[in-house]
Each structure stands twice: as structure tokens, then as C-alpha cells.
Amino acid sequence: MSVALRAAASPREACRHIARRDARLIAGGTLVMNEINNRETVTASLVDLASLRLRSIKIANSRVTLGAMTSMADIAAHPKLKFLKPVVTAIGGPAVRNMATVGGNLHAEAPYGDLGVALLALDARVTLETARQRKTMRLEDFYAQHRKLGAYLVTAVNFALPGANRFFFTKAIRRKPVSASVVAVAAHLPRKGKRLAGPRIALGAMAPHPIRAKAAETALDGKALDETTIAAAASAATEGSAPASDPYASAWYRREIAPVYLARLLAQAAGQKS
Amino acid sequence: MNRIPLRFHLNDAEIGEFIDSGTTLLSLLRDKLGLTATKSGCNQGSCGACTVLINGAPQLSCLVLAARCEGKSVATLEGVSDNGTLHPLQRAFMDGFAAQCGFCTPGMIIAAKALLDRNPDPDRGEVIDAISGNICRCTGYEPIIDAILAAAAEMRGGKRKSA
Numbered sequence: 001m002s003v004a005l006r007a008a009a010s011p012r013e014a015c016r017h018i019a020r021r022d023a024r025l026i027a028g029g030t031l032v033m034n035e036i037n038n039r040e041t042v043t044a045s046l047v048d049l050a051s052l053r054l055r056s057i058k059i060a061n062s063r064v065t066l067g068a069m070t071s072m073a074d075i076a077a078h079p080k081l082k083f084l085k086p087v088v089t090a091i092g093g094p095a096v097r098n099m100a101t102v103g104g105n106l107h108a109e110a111p112y113g114d115l116g117v118a119l120l121a122l123d124a125r126v127t128l129e130t131a132r133q134r135k136t137m138r139l140e141d142f143y144a145q146h147r148k149l150g151a152y153l154v155t156a157v158n159f160a161l162p163g164a165n166r167f168f169f170t171k172a173i174r175r176k177p178v179s180a181s182v183v184a185v186a187a188h189l190p191r192k193g194k195r196l197a198g199p200r201i202a203l204g205a206m207a208p209h210p211i212r213a214k215a216a217e218t219a220l221d222g223k224a225l226d227e228t229t230i231a232a233a234a235s236a237a238t239e240g241s242a243p244a245s246d247p248y249a250s251a252w253y254r255r256e257i258a259p260v261y262l263a264r265l266l267a268q269a270a271g272q273k274s
Numbered sequence: 275m276n277r278i279p280l281r282f283h284l285n286d287a288e289i290g291e292f293i294d295s296g297t298t299l300l301s302l303l304r305d306k307l308g309l310t311a312t313k314s315g316c317n318q319g320s321c322g323a324c325t326v327l328i329n330g331a332p333q334l335s336c337l338v339l340a341a342r343c344e345g346k347s348v349a350t351l352e353g354v355s356d357n358g359t360l361h362p363l364q365r366a367f368m369d370g371f372a373a374q375c376g377f378c379t380p381g382m383i384i385a386a387k388a389l390l391d392r393n394p395d396p397d398r399g400e401v402i403d404a405i406s407g408n409i410c411r412c413t414g415y416e417p418i419i420d421a422i423l424a425a426a427a428e429m430r431g432g433k434r435k436s437a
């Protein structure tokens with residue numbers, strides 16, 4: 001099969017090129033190259049994002065900005081992003097982590113997209129460029145709309161640094177130490193005193209892309225984390241979800257296991273010193 | 275098919291080749307340059323048999339377009355031994371029966387070398403993480419983990435732990 005690769009000159013130029021040529025962006029390539037090797041993609045005109053300066057981690061005024069080409073390994077190595085280490089070190093082995101990027105993870109379909117699950121719980125904003133303009137939108141809206149955006153390129157995501165011991169992540173897997181998610185759960189649990197204030201819970205592998213568990217959030221908001229509230233959140237965990245069956249798990253099993261993993265994560269959070 | 279020129283550094287040699295733009299680094303190494311230590315297992319990124327170092331960091335050569343290696347430095351198992359003298363990792367794998375069919379071994383040794391280059395004194399958990407993207411269908415992993423720890427100890431100049 002014929003593959004043409006061209007270096008992106010700028011985000012806008014890359015957008016114009018993909019709009020005209022039916023071309024694809026290639027970031028780390030861990031998903032795109034799989035499609036090419038499996039011959040799922042017949043025409044492969046690829047625009048290489050490595051030439052753009054999108055590999056960066058900036059922290060200013062308690063906001064973190066991750067360039068789209070930042071790798072999972074870059075995040076794992078950053079001293080101020082320790083709360084994301086359990087997320088990124090659960091993605092592939094070291095070689096995958098060196099290649100896999102933030103921008104690619106936002107486009108990974110279930111059961112992949114674990115970093116996106118964490119970013120959704122952190123209420124991240126996505127900055128993207130089209131051939132004409134730059135936009136910033138909530139990650140949640142990005143997931144709902146990106147297929148309708150036409151040619152675009154994600155340049156960065158940003159989010160507020162969570163407080164110490166306020167962000168939690170876990171995932172159920174079939175093969176230790178790393179494998180694709182049976183289900184992934186991320187929780188951002190800010191507190192006012194003992195009570196949760198605006199908790200955000202996100203699930204991976206429970207729909208084609210990461211989703212919020214809004215019913216579970218409602219069950220927790222304004223309450224203290226205890227056995228009763230944890231049980232209420234767990235029983236609401238799968239509301240609105242639409243998991244698929246794949247080689248890692250059946251949809252039925254995912255629905256069974258998601259509440260269990262959410263309850264364990266919340267119990268872990270309840271045990272933390274505030 | 276697009277023919278493009280490519281220059282890169284491979285195990286201390288300068289390589290200049292004309293390649294098809296869709297060629298993976300794995301295919302360039304094995305099929306064109308005849309360096310067959312790097313193995314082709316799954317072509318999906320799942321098995322780690324094709325692991326090489328690119329600018330010192332492990333990557334999966336089946337998922338890397340060779341064209342993206344322009345100007346970079348690539349290291350494969352062929353470059354690990356020193357003029358026929360085996361690397362401590364290679365000796366430890368032999369001594370510790372860490373290779374049975376041997377298919378995973380090149381990827382395992384490259385993944386382990388990437389760890390030891392960065393961290394000469396890893397604990398068992400760090401070794402397990404380093405090879406977590408490499409599948410072995412024969413050994414059950416324990417002899418591989420032991421061999422890597424033994425090689426690390428030897429390279430630090432200490433005694434090799436007996437298994």
C-alpha cells in the first residue's frame with residue numbers, strides 16, 4: 001500500500017491539507033500504524049505532527065497545559081504531575097508510552113482513551129485549530145462534537161491542578177501489569193469541609209469514548225463519603241452508559257464491574273487524610 | 275509508491291538508503307538491511323518483539339515509519355554486544371535460562387537495556403514495568419526478571435545474585 005508522509009508546516013496548513021486531500025494526522029502513530037499494518041486504511045496520506053512544537057508541559061497559575069504531542073512517558077516523568085502517573089503508566093509498556101501522545105489518546109476509541117478519562121474528570125479544555133480559527137471547548141463537548149468539526153488539529157489540553165489527594169484513578173484489566181481497560185474510573189473529588197463539592201467522575205470503556213457518570217456525581221454532591229453515599233454512587237454508576245463487548249470483556253461484565261471499581265475507588269478516597 | 279531518501283544513525287553506522295515512504299522501521303531493518311535480530315511478532319504493537327531504541331528510548335519498530343527516523347539514532351540488538359563480546363544482559367539471559375525459543379529475547383534485552391541505561395539499580399517492580407510491553411510465551415517471565423536483575427548487579431560491579 002502506498003503511504004505518503006508530509007511534515008506539517010503549521011497547524012493551519014495541516015488542516016488545509018487534510019481537508020483537501022482526505023489525509024490523516026499522525027502523532028505517536030500507535031493507532032494509525034495499526035490501521036495501516038492491518039490494511040484498514042487504503043489511502044494513507046499522512047501529515048506528521050512531529051514537526052510542530054506541540055510537545056510541552058506548562059504549569060502556570062495552577063493550570064496545567066499539555067501540548068498535543070506530549071507523550072505518556074513525558075507526563076509520567078513530570079514531578080508536578082504525579083497524580084497522573086497511575087493513569088499514564090497503565091497505558092501500554094514503556095515503548096508504547098514513549099510513542100503514545102495526548103492528542104492521539106483523545107481520539108482513541110474504547111477500550112482505549114484512559115488519559116481522556118482522567119482529563120474528563122479534571123474538566124479539561126481542548127484547544128484546537130481549524131483552517132480558519134482557534135477554538136477552546138470543554139473536553140466533554142469535544143467528545144460529543146469532534147466528528148462534526150471537519151478538518152481540525154488539537155494543539156493542547158489544559159486543566160486546573162487538582163488539590164492534593166483529590167484525584168483518583170483505577171482500571172480493571174485482564175493481564176497484569178498492563179492491558180486495555182475492562183473499565184477505567186477517574187474521580188476528581190474537591191471538598192468543602194467533609195462534604196464533596198462538585199465531584200466529577202468519568203468512566204472509560206463504558207461507551208465509544210470516555211463519559212461522565214453524572215448520576216453517581218449527583219449521588220455524591222454535597223455529601224460526605226461514607227458507606228451509604230458510596231453505595232448510592234455505585235448503584236448509579238452505569239446510568240447512561242453503553243459499553244461494548246470486545247475481546248477484553250462483554251458489555252454485561254463491564255456493567256457488573258464498573259460499580260465495583262467505582263466503589264473501591266471512592267472507599268480509597270474516603271480513607272485518605274483530608 | 276513514493277521513493278524517498280533516508281539518513282539515520284544505526285548502531286554506530288551512518289545509513290543512507292532510498293526507501294518506500296510506507297516502509298516501517300522494522301521492515302527496513304529486517305528486509306532491506308538484513309538485520310534480523312529485531313523480530314516481527316504481531317505488527318500491532320502488542321508483543322514487543324520488535325522493540326528498538328530510538329534516540330535512547332524504547333519504541334516499537336513495527337509502528338514507526340522508517341521515514342520518521344530521519345537524522346535519529348536507532349539501536350538494535352546487533353549493536354549491543356561489543357565486537358563479539360556479549361553484553362552482561364546477554365550472558366545473564368544465557369546463564370539464567372531466560373531464553374527458551376528465543377523469539378522474545380531481542381525485544382526483552384533492548385527493553386532491559388533501556389532500563390539499565392537509565393537506572394542501574396532497579397528493583398523487581400521496575401524490571402517488571404520495563405518489560406511489561408514484551409510478551410514471552412515460553413519462560414513464565416521469572417527467569418527473565420532474574421536475569422535482568424543479575425545483569426544489573428554485575429554491571430554495578432557487585433556480585434551476581436544467585437537465582
Ligand SMILES: Cc1cc2nc3c(=O)[nH]c(=O)nc-3n(C[C@H](O)[C@H](O)[C@H](O)COP(=O)(O)OP(=O)(O)OC[C@H]3O[C@@H](n4cnc5c(N)ncnc54)[C@H](O)[C@@H]3O)c2cc1C
Binds near residue numbers: 031069104179181
Ligand atoms: C500495545 C498497545 C497498548 C495500548 N494500551 C492502551 C491503554 O492501556 N490505554 C489507552 O488509553 N490506550 C492504549 N493504547 C492506544 C494508544 O497507544 C493510545 O491511546 C495513544 O495515546 C494514541 O496516541 P498516538 O499519538 O499514538 O495516536 P495516533 O495513532 O498518532 O493517532 C490516533 C488518531 O488520533 C488522531 N490525532 C492524533 N493526534 C491528533 C491531534 N493533535 N489533533 C487531531 N487529531 C489527532 C490521528 O489522526 C488518528 O486518527 C495502546 C496501544 C497499543 C499499540
Ligand code: FES
Binds near residue numbers: 314315318323
Ligand atoms: S511486532 Fe511490533 S510489537 Fe509485535
Ligand code: FES
Binds near residue numbers: 374409411412
Ligand atoms: S523465550 Fe519463547 S517467547 Fe520468550
